[in-house]
Amino acid sequence: MTDTAQEERAVTPPAPRPPRKGLFRRRRAQSGPDQNALIGHHKLTPYLLALPAVLMVLVLLAFPAMYASWGSLFATDSIGGEPFFVGLQHYIDLFTDPDFLWSINRTAIFVVGCLVVGMTLATTFAFALNKALGGLRFLRGLTILPYVVSGVAAAVMFRLLFNEDFGWVSRFLALFGIEDIGWFINPTLAMFVVIVAQVWTDLPLAILLILGGLQTVDPTLLDAADVDGASGWTRARKISLPLVTPQLVLATIWFSYSTLTALGVVLALTGGGPLGATRTLPVILYETAFRNFETHPALAIVVVVLVLNALLTLTYFMMGRRFDIGDS
Amino acid sequence: MAIETPTEKLRVEPPPRKRRSPLYYLRKVFVWVPLAALALWTIGPVLITISISLKTRGAVFADPGLIPADPTLDAYRDVITRPGFREAFLNSVLVGFGTALLTLVIAVPAAYAFARYRFRGRHLLLLFTFLPRLIPGLGLMVPLYRIAVAVGALDNRLTLIVVFTGTILPLAVWLLVGFIQQIPRDIEEAGNVDGTSFFQRIRYIVLPLAVPALFTIGVLAFREAWNEFDLVLALTRSTAARTLPYELFLITTGTGLANNPGQAAFAILTLLPFVFVYLRIEKYIVSGLTSGSSK
Numbered sequence: 207m208t209d210t211a212q213e214e215r216a217v218t219p220p221a222p223r224p225p226r227k228g229l230f231r232r233r234r235a236q237s238g239p240d241q242n243a244l245i246g247h248h249k250l251t252p253y254l255l256a257l258p259a260v261l262m263v264l265v266l267l268a269f270p271a272m273y274a275s276w277g278s279l280f281a282t283d284s285i286g287g288e289p290f291f292v293g294l295q296h297y298i299d300l301f302t303d304p305d306f307l308w309s310i311n312r313t314a315i316f317v318v319g320c321l322v323v324g325m326t327l328a329t330t331f332a333f334a335l336n337k338a339l340g341g342l343r344f345l346r347g348l349t350i351l352p353y354v355v356s357g358v359a360a361a362v363m364f365r366l367l368f369n370e371d372f373g374w375v376s377r378f379l380a381l382f383g384i385e386d387i388g389w390f391i392n393p394t395l396a397m398f399v400v401i402v403a404q405v406w407t408d409l410p411l412a413i414l415l416i417l418g419g420l421q422t423v424d425p426t427l428l429d430a431a432d433v434d435g436a437s438g439w440t441r442a443r444k445i446s447l448p449l450v451t452p453q454l455v456l457a458t459i460w461f462s463y464s465t466l467t468a469l470g471v472v473l474a475l476t477g478g479g480p481l482g483a484t485r486t487l488p489v490i491l492y493e494t495a496f497r498n499f500e501t502h503p504a505l506a507i508v509v510v511v512l513v514l515n516a517l518l519t520l521t522y523f524m525m526g527r528r529f530d531i532g533d534s
Numbered sequence: 535m536a537i538e539t540p541t542e543k544l545r546v547e548p549p550p551r552k553r554r555s556p557l558y559y560l561r562k563v564f565v566w567v568p569l570a571a572l573a574l575w576t577i578g579p580v581l582i583t584i585s586i587s588l589k590t591r592g593a594v595f596a597d598p599g600l601i602p603a604d605p606t607l608d609a610y611r612d613v614i615t616r617p618g619f620r621e622a623f624l625n626s627v628l629v630g631f632g633t634a635l636l637t638l639v640i641a642v643p644a645a646y647a648f649a650r651y652r653f654r655g656r657h658l659l660l661l662f663t664f665l666p667r668l669i670p671g672l673g674l675m676v677p678l679y680r681i682a683v684a685v686g687a688l689d690n691r692l693t694l695i696v697v698f699t700g701t702i703l704p705l706a707v708w709l710l711v712g713f714i715q716q717i718p719r720d721i722e723e724a725g726n727v728d729g730t731s732f733f734q735r736i737r738y739i740v741l742p743l744a745v746p747a748l749f750t751i752g753v754l755a756f757r758e759a760w761n762e763f764d765l766v767l768a769l770t771r772s773t774a775a776r777t778l779p780y781e782l783f784l785i786t787t788g789t790g791l792a793n794n795p796g797q798a799a800f801a802i803l804t805l806l807p808f809v810f811v812y813l814r815i816e817k818y819i820v821s822g823l824t825s826g827s828s829k
Contacts, residue, residue, distance in 0.1 A: 501680060
């Protein structure tokens with residue numbers, strides 16, 4: 207960036223100084239026809255070009271977040287009633303509400319479960335794909351298949367897959383004499399199915415991230431270790447894995463971000479059941495806002511989700527930085 | 535880079551092995567088993583869904599095989615003739631292409647500004663990459679719903695297009711900036727010398743060279759709009775703007791006996807637009823995705 211800037215400065219001939227007769231005069235001189243021919247000459251051009259995008263992001267992302275923070279401090283007596291200021295009352299209510307605390311508990315289990323299952327699978331698959339040569343390269347293309355499947359469609363697929371009567375998972379387990387498993391009746395198993403389905407939809411990005419990191423690992427390092435007699439396992443663990451730490455951290459961030467805010471899969475697969483076993487924060491947010499129409503408490507939940515998400519991201523960035531420093 | 539070349543050559547021609555130790559085959563297993571698992575994991579659920587979509591309701595229970603004994607397209611016909619599906623499909627197509635178009639129209643100038651100019655506020659680009667990670671779609675559901683109600687924009691396809699563009703824009707701009715920076719500045723300066731205007735440079739130099747990036751971003755934006763569920767749930771009320779994921783969700787949560795082949799067929803139909811572009815886009819998507827996420 208700095209290089210190109212210096213280059214630009216070097217290439218740009220010094221503009222002839224216009225007669226200093228006020229701001230207007232000077233600007234006119236700058237926007238003359240031949241000025242247009244030089245990149246970045248008119249001062250306003252970059253601002254005008256970037257304005258629509260910046261405005262749109264601010265209005266559609268930043269403003270709603272601020273709106274949520276502000277709106278969560280108010281309450282209404284009835285739906286559509288006049289809002290009045292209540293301060294942090296909604297937050298106090300939330301954190302003394304056993305339902306909400308339960309959903310925090312469920313969210314924690316869901317996110318950690320997805321992280322463990324997801325990162326294990328992503329790392330294994332990425333290492334294997336890195337070794338896939340020749341005709342097996344098509345597998346790399348296959349990997350992104352879940353990426354084009356919407357969360358709801360994935361939920362439909364996994365409901366069929368885990369169906370008690372004709373689901374392939376149940377039939378496979380029946381071969382070992384394990385029968386009549388109520389995947390969507392048993393709270394623990396339901397959580398497991400939801401985790402698997404969510405990981406399925408999120409895995410492609412994580413695999414590709416880690417694979418991208420593995421492909422930048424200097425092969426001479428691995429060859430050197432090979433000569434020194436290190437086994438494949440040792441090489442993977444002691445050389446490749448530390449070198450892809452940044453990608454592992456990014457994949458972890460991606461998983462926690464995606465699972466903390468995952469609504470489609472959970473809602474379409476279990477709807478929060480059985481017995482509230484999968485009532486994660488997104489589900490309770492949806493129910494509060496769009497089933498009970500309690501907008502202001504829902505805005506407080508939105509803020510909790512945003513804060514949790516920011517905290518998680520921050521934590522991983524700190525961890526990532528520490529690992530990077532430790533390595534170098 | 536120069537040092538790497540001889541090593542590369544060495545690696546291409548390994549000394550011929552005469553006897554292969556059992557360890558060699560063990561190593562192969564360590565690669566083959568995860569690869570087979572990956573293939574099964576990725577394509578298994580989709581294949582089984584396709585299989586079920588080709589059966590009748592009864593055959594789902596009676597004929598559990600992967601390849602249906604008596605394949606039928608009844609489920610697809612039922613889904614397509616179902617009230618609500620056509621509207622939802624049309625909405626999805628319009629919103630998808632609308633989002634792709636609007637994203638490109640807004641992202642290209644912004645990316646050009648960020649890539650080519652040094653100006654105050656250029657560091658907003660960093661904010662661009664962080665905001666969507668900090669403010670996920672789920673967090674936008676309720677505030678945007680409230681705002682849409684306030685301005686009377688609820689249940690409108692245009693609202694969806696604008697909102698989806700806002701959520702995909704940061705990634706689009708980020709990807710495009712990287713791409714435009716790779717286009718040599720010299721070409722544009724040569725154009726300057728020949729007297730092209732600013733818009734001519736964009737139109738005849740930058741855009742043609744950026745076609746792969748534009749295609750990638752168009753597909754990413756389309757996918758975002760096509761598969762988005764949370765915001766559709768919040769911002770639509772009727773078939774006027776409801777897109778496919780919401781329609782599918784309504785079917786699955788409907789009361790009564792589950793129509794398994796119907797749901798399966800619906801789920802497969804939502805993948806339809808990607809069938810045509812999948813092989814072409816795979817390469818671009820992969821590079822776009824990874825570069826976008828790893829920053």
